[in-house]
Amino acid sequence: MIAINELALTQDTSKFSKILNKLIEQTNSDIYDPFKELVWPEDIEQNKLWMSLNLMSVHGTRFEHELTQEQLIELSKWEFINFCSLNVTGIRELLVEMTGRLHTPGFEFLSEYLHYLIAEENEHMWYFSKFCLQYGKKIYPDRALAMANLPEADIANFMLFSRILIFEEIVDFYNRQMAKDSTLPKFIQDINKLHHADEGRHITYGRQYINLVCQELKNRYSKERIMEIEIAVKSFMNLGTQKLYRREIYADAGFEKPGQIRKELLANPVRHQFNNELLERVTKFFTKIGLFSKPNTH
DSSP states (O other), rough: OOOOOOOOSSSHHHHHHHHHHHHHHHHHHHHOOHHHHHHSSSSOOSSSSSOOOOGGTTTHHHHHSSSOOHHHHHHHHHHHHHHHHHHHHHEEEHHHHHHHTSTTTTTTTTTHHHHHHHHHHHHHHHHHHHIIIIIIIIOOOOOOOOOOOOOOOHHHHHHHHHHHHHHHHHHHHHHHHHHTTSSSSSHHHHHHHHHHHHHHHHHHHHHHHHHHHHHHHHHSSSSHEEEEEEHHHHHHHHHHGGGGGOOOHHHHHTOOSSHHHHHHHOOOOOHHHHHHHHHHHHHHHHHHHHOOOOOOOO
């Protein structure tokens, strides 16, 4: 059980408060309501990739060249269903944890904006889950990943928000590219564009809050303990990328030995390079705020 009273910030939060007010203004100026305005097509084009080729897990590997165009299209469908499923399960954790912190000690000045963030994330979870169920007939369940045991309340809180930020940064990397990819079905472009518009504000919030909490931790704990936190965050970053190589997507695409395909892809140096590029922005952020002593994630 987290002792919330340990989560109060002791630093000057005036700058952060101004940023929160600006984020609220930006949210209020965005009047788009996906529940009312998002028009769902009966089907998504079956003759087009559902995910940009350069974002697919087989890009740059032998599989990209050995698979037929039809097989690549089928795989792209399940990769995008997996991407949407990751949003559903990631947002679920965010909603549970954020709601539990509303109007509690340490979150007094944050709660006003968190109400807006929670409302937007609820919309996101709705349209990603609807996409999965309507066009894929399934939502891939989350896989619990082993995490380092860091029992201190303030460190556990930092790890939670770091996990959320890493998740948001990974998702936004995909959103930004797919929103601009005219080779994709228009509805898939639209959903990515819609999500990116909100996610930029959420990432701004997450970075500001994590920076403040990180400085608190550096003032309270030894260098050795901070290094343990660094290792734990980097471990989650690597585990987060592994979810993009889900065994079931290769099975649902009709490939033989899906587990072996996943294992080969995870060991491929080209995929390691992609994963590093995927994590580049969030890696630079953690380095900038002084948590990471070395930026390399692999």
